Amino acid sequence: MHLDGPGQSDARRDRVSAVLERFELADVALGPIHPCPDGLQDYRHVVKVGFGRSDRGRIRVGAWARGNRDIVPIPGCLAAPEVLRRTMMSLAHHTIQLDVEPFEPETERGVLRSAVLRASRTTGEVMLTLVAARRTRKLAELAEEVARGVNQVVGAWLHINAGPGNAIFQRDGDGVMGVSALAGKDWIEETLNGTAYRIGPGDFFQTNPSVAEVLYARVVERLELAQGEPVLDLYCGVGGVALLAAKRTGFAIGVEEIEGAVNRARESARINRAPAEFICDGVLTALPDLQERLGGVGTKVVVDPARRGLEEGVLERIVALQPARIAYVSCNPDALARDLAHARSLGWRVQGEIELFDMFPNTAHVELLAILVPPDDHPPPKRRGPQRKLVR
Ligand SMILES: C[S@@+](CC[C@H](N)C(=O)[O-])C[C@H]1O[C@@H](n2cnc3c(N)ncnc32)[C@H](O)[C@@H]1O
Structure with missing residues (x-):
């Protein structure tokens, strides 16, 4: 807190760079920090x-x-x-x-x-x-x-x-x-971004809504979503990116383990008329069930796990879907870097810059977005569209 805004941004970038270096990801570019539109105070909702x-x-x-x-x-x-x-x-x-x-x-x-x-x-x-x-x-x-x-x-x-x-x-x-x-x-x-989110007692929702709005918009943009493409939002909370993406592409599935948050996400899908389906389950157990519906059809995947990052086995199950790309949102540079290094070992590439978001001004914390793209020998998506099973 002894640093002004630009000083804080530099300190965070240095910290993230050091973490990337530790995981042998020093070649990955870091973008500038997206500032908090509300300034450095009054942001924590x-x-x-x-x-x-x-x-x-x-x-x-x-x-x-x-x-x-x-x-x-x-x-x-x-x-x-x-x-x-x-x-x-x-x-x-x-x-x-x-x-x-x-x-x-x-x-x-x-x-x-x-x-x-x-x-x-x-x-x-x-x-x-x-x-x-x-x-x-x-x-x-x-x-x-x-x-x-x-x-x-x-x-x-x-x-x-x-x-x-x-x-x-x-x-x-x-x-x-x-x-x-x-x-x-x-x-x-x-x-956020014209999409209404219902939030109930105990639900996770982003700390800083003004920055979350910028973050979600960047996720959607960098996933290069097109009409008809299926989107899978893992660890979706009360609807996160799934609601926004569903309006853009016509179909999204969110997975979240907390029942109350899933109920709120379904309610928000209804009030936004967003064609999104929400599954109440742990990500690790939900993924095999989604293989038949979303495997090989060029799904765009979003992951936004808790601080510990992806649980063991989750990345392999996502990769088995042969998604077209993965957007990884994280509030923990160490967990993100560990998981990106793991993705690289499976042949995936970090595309473009990792983006930083000043979600928590006046703290050492920072929110990050990385995009992963598949290996060159990735099979092209099958023509078959996603199999819908809308549950409201
Ligand atoms: C960092 S929050 C992100 C929420 C949402 N993407 C957003 O933008 O508001 C992580 C979410 O993942 C959920 N979660 C944590 N572990 C999970 C798991 N193993 N399976 C499914 N959901 C999980 C939490 O309940 C929480 O809602």
Whole structure:
């Protein structure tokens, strides 16, 4: 944060270059950073806050300190837009007023663990998800007070996480995250590139919608999508690129393991009239089933995995589809470089520049886009079109 915008961009490019070099990809070109259209502040549309106590036993609401679970109050956080700052302040104020006890992992006493606040850049609406070790009456009161104080809060939800560890949400074996209503509706809507995305409690959605808009547009452009080409969006969240691409080509399939996100993606397909189908499954297990429908027909594939990158075996299964090209979106340069090096070992080439996106200004993080193209001896796509099986 001691660097200005251009200084930060240089530092990120240097970091990505060093990682590429480490994976013997030094010959791959890096493009300039796409800047954040909103500037270096107020860009973070999702904020996760923790609850704890100060040394003197006072309730504290804020960010987790680096390296431990201490809570650092962040009332003036400049990364979040004003509406989220107000919501955080209101949440902190009413938590203290109502004396809602923070959960203490050592003794397992107390209630409130964390909260996730998401604001729509498009509508200004806010969704609040409280995470507690158990349900109490005070939690509903807390949600009502926050919604009363900040009228942009249109929905408040409760997720019970009684488990050990620091994960915010707990999901069952089917990826289902239990939530119950405290107040209002169960989604807010964000619009990127003219496509509306429904986002519910616990869903992943890009941190910085203005940069996500640029990123998605670049993915679609660099995939060189044409009418009639099938698109497969792996790790698609609430619809990501699949919805946008489906409008362009007439058919896309998204794969996502979290059931709630898949429901939202299907709902968004309906409201956007986008011919996209969504499969709720792990990518590794979904791919063999997709072989018959998408194998050899020149599918354009998008992957946007979590920080750990592609799980073992996923790249081989994608390559087995003989796709026409692959767009790889990543927030982790190390995982991206590892997977690109692996793709090279399978004969694939990194085409053109890796693009950088300033998704997280004032942090060391950066979002990346790389395009992979097949080996020269790749068989031409069969004429057969994708086999549709629209599930709505
Ligand atoms: C980085 S997010 C990207 C989401 C989406 N592409 C977007 O732009 O909003 C990764 C997504 O992959 C999902 N995910 C993680 N591991 C998965 C797996 N093995 N199979 C299917 N989905 C997975 C997560 O739930 C999350 O929604």
